[in-house]
Amino acid sequence: MENDQYAYRRRHAPFYPFQDQAEFDLAKFLCERLTQSDMERFLKLDWVRRAGPSFSSKDQLLAWVASLPTGPKWRSTTLEMTGYPTIQPINLIWRDGLEVVQDLFANPIFANHMTYDPHVVVDGGEREYSEYFTAQQAYEIQDQLPEGATIVPMIVASDKTPVTRHTGGLEMHPIFVTIGNIQSDVRMRATCHAWRCVAYMPIPKFVDVHPDYQTILSQRLFHKCMDIVFADAKVAAMVGKFMPDPAGHLRHCFTPLVALREFQEEAKAQSLSGIHQPFWRNWRHSDPSRFLVGEILHTCHKFFFDHPFKWCKESVGKDELDLRFRSHHKRVGTRHFSSGVCQMKQMTGREHRDLQRTLVPSITGVVPPPAQSPVYSDSSVDSMVASLKEFHDYKHAILDAGARRGTKGTLNNFIIPKLELLQSFASFTKDTGALIQWTADVTERLLITHCKLPFERTSRQSRTFTEQIVDILNREESMRRFQLYLFLRMHDSPLVNAIVTEEQEVTETDPALAWIARVAPNDPNQRCFVGPRPVRNHFLKGILSSTATAAFHVTVTPDRAKMSLNEIQQLYALPDFGQVLSDYITKASGSQFTTAWSNDRGRLKTWNKFRLQLHSVFRSRMIMPSQVVQAAPPSEQFPLGNCDAVITQSIHGDQTVNRIAQVRAVFQPIAPHNVTLPHYLADQPLLYVQYYEIVGDPGSQRAISMYTVARKYWEGPTGQRIRLGAVIPLTDVTHAVELIPMYGQGADRTVGAATSMEVYERFYLNNFSDKEVYHSLRSDLH
Structure with a gap:
């Protein structure tokens, strides 16, 4: 920024060429949201002319934005395939891949999310594989580099997508790049801008060429273009390149290609047999047997939808399967398939995962029984291999049931390419780290943000729309850089001053927002930076468990205030509530009588829900988004209440006891005037829960490998069965869990999502x- 041609003007007028922050915000909004013709119409409105922004036309506005400091420059190169004319000129729109990598590597926003050296992580005596730098390949490459050198692993994604709907037939073929130094949880979020577009590949139509040769020529052109885009990156992989890191330190960097996503499908469809000079041929430390890594989205999620899910529909029956999914208890934050699942033709990646989460227990009982972890260990990799072997050992049962079917009837084989790819997952995990970091989810989103959405703001002319999209993206990137620059200038903060280790634990969502919050924590102008909705950190001000491993939150204003004990018993349909509360007081007080509270005269406040927040099992420093636990009383919509299940943990003598329970009420006694309640009533809200007992463990049910629980009862004075209830402190809860009814041979058609948690046993x-x-x-349950 300091080397820009107008830097001298910005020493005294930081918003140059704009007048102030407000005018820049207006310009940014217009450029990001409107087409050029809409900009022109807006600026000609009488009201706008009276307001008087200093730019009076869209041409002047775009010229000003073009004068802002930019990142790596876009270029256009015209290519020819000798002897093979095309309908339109072959234009490669590109940026130097190495310049983009340097820009990412030096970005101070990612400073607290960077890794520079290979390292071994050991937990419980086992080596773990997560980030690229924890895997074997990073060590192998590092051993071949000069002392003090830094690996900058390049990750490239390539895919083709249509940009017109139904008509027009226009396509784009972008190339994206990121680096493995940036932590995978940041790279995997498109909103973090850790991926950059480096090229738009030409998609030519050759004249008077057989269709088979069209494919070969297109592929040769693709590799020729990749040679141009990554020529300097190959040199850096060979001899190294000095690059500044986010702290401004100069490092001797080498840039091997370690992952190429979306390429396997393209290679299979287009065939590489006619490619005599693949672009990676002279890229040091880059081996296609290693950088063509396993890809989760297509190899796992779409394989599941195209094959195992179809087997389930054939075996269970579509009506029965839909009925079971419709009757699942509705939990906040989990997709509920209220219309069933069998009629869905297309799903997002998130919907694929939500379906997979509940399918196994949903089909159990009707069918006779014959890898997305971010951290793996040697034993978990072995478990992956064993699970795949188990599938192959018993897959004949799927064929015996006639569940594998094609368009022409029953199939008697498992010739499925995606299934074959699963064989390589174990070796890839140890070689390059957890496969979830290579998933194509983020690049699928980038196709929308870098192709389809900007296309809507172009003239849609086949000859020029790519150049127009590049202009749009370049303006957005320039304004994003300039916005950060202005924010720091207003606070007189050099870029590297923001690179500090957090003094307190925070939930990190968007690196840019977290970085800005550290630079100017109290500045109201933070709202002008758009990012994903922040995850609230309840560990700072919430109710903490005794071990500080969980945080809880209830709203300041309860859903119901000053209720009597009898009113709660009637509203929540809990006839034993008063007795159970008395039992809790007796036990918590050590049988000491207290005059501070009376069940007859006391008043209580209640909530319909609370929030539970935990640290990640895989990364203990990371705080997960909070999860809502519902405990709503019966209503017209939920005649038996809407209550979720949890795991509770309590101490009995010298033993820690974990139990499964359903939360029926969240409440807290209210202290009478001039009376102080004892700590066990005043410190935190209490829960009325009803327990389940574990009647089967995963080891005894190998077909499903899940715990089985049943409602727990006690016998009343007249011999009736009454659900076993108890009052416990809120902080006894350790996890929110999901219970799926045991449907047996057929689901009860009178039971829906509103009642399934109360009807099934x-x-x-x-x-x-x-x-x-x-x-x-x-x-926790072992």
Whole structure:
């Protein structure tokens, strides 16, 4: 920024060429939201002319934005395939791949999210594989570099996408790049801008050429273009390049290609047999057998939807499967398939995952029984291999049931390319780290933000729309840089001053927002920076568990205030509430009588829900988004209440006891005037829970490998069965969990999502509800 041609003007007028922050914000909004014709119409409005921005036309506005400091320059190169004319000129729109990598490597926003050296992580005596620098390949490359050298692993993604809807047939083929030094949880979020577009590949139509040769010529052109874009990166991989890191320190860097995403599908469709000079041929430390890494989105999620899910529909029946999914209990933050799942033709990656989380317990009972972790260990990799072997050992049962079908009827084979790719996942994990970091989810999103959305703001002319999209993206990138520069100038903060280790634990969502918050924590202008919604950190001001491993939050204003004990018993349909509360007081007080509280005269406040927040099982420093636990009383929509399940932990003597419970009420006694309640009533809200008992463990049910729980009862004075309830402190809760009813041979058609948690007697404790729960249950309930 300080080397820009107008830097001398900005010493005294930092907003130059704009008058002030407000005018720059207006310009940014117009450039990001409107087409050029809409800009012109807006600036000609009488009201706008009276307001008097200093730019009077869209041409002047765009010229001013073009004068802002930019990143790596875009270029246009015209290519020819000798002897093969094309309908339109072959234009490669590109940036130097090495310049983009240097820009990413030096970006101070990522300073607290960077890794520079290979390292071994050991937990419980086992080596863990997560980030690229924890895997074997990083060590192998580092051993071949000069002493003190730094690996800058390049990750490239390539895919083709249509930009017109139904008509026009226009396509784009962008190339994206990022670096493995940036932590994977940051790279995997498109809003963090850790991926950069480096090229738009030409998609030519050759004249008078057989279709087979069209494919070969297009692929040769692709590799020729990649040679141009990454020529300097190959030199840096060979001899190194000195680059500044986010702190301004100069490092001797080498840039191997370690991952190429979306290429396997393209290579299979287009065939590489006619490519005599692949672009990676002279790229040191770059081996296609290693950089063509396993890819989660297509190899796992789409494989699941195209094959195992179809087997389930054939075996269970579409009506029965839809009924089971419709009757799942609704939890906040989890997709509920209220219309069933069998009629869905297309799904997002998130919907694929939500379906997978509940499928196993949902089909259990009707079908006879015959890798997305961010951190792996040697034993978990072995488990992956064993699971795949188990599938192959028993896959004949799918064929025997006639569940594998094609368009022409039943199939008697497993010739599925995506299934074959699963064989390589174990070796890839140890070689390059956890495969989830290579998933194409983020690049699928980039196709929208870098192709489809900006295309809507172009003239849509086939000859020029690519150049127009590049101009749009360049303006957005320039304004994003300039906005950060202005913010820091207003606070007189050099860039590197923001690179500090957090003094307090915070939930990191967007690196730019977190960085700005450290530079100017109290500045109201932070709102002008757009990013994902921040995750609130309840560990700072919430209610903490005794071990500070969990934080809880209830709203300051309860949903119901000053309720009598009888009113709660009637509203929540909990006839034993008063007796259970008395039992809790007796136990918590050590049987000491207290005059501070009376069940007859006391008043209580209640909440319909609370929030639970935990640290990540995989990265203990990372705080997860809070999860809502519902405890709503019966209502017209939920005639039996809307209550979620949790795991509680309590101390009995010298033993720690974990139990499964359903939260029926969240409440807290209110202290009478001039009376101080004892700590066990005043310190935190209390929960009325009803317990389940574990009647089956994963080891005894190998077909599903889940815990089975049943409602727990006690016998009343007249012999009736009454659900076993208890009052416990809020901080006894350790996890929110999902229970899936045991449907048996057929689901009850009179039961829906509003009543399934209350009607069914037995449930599966779904350890697949998310990765955090899966790994927590493996240890907490043993």
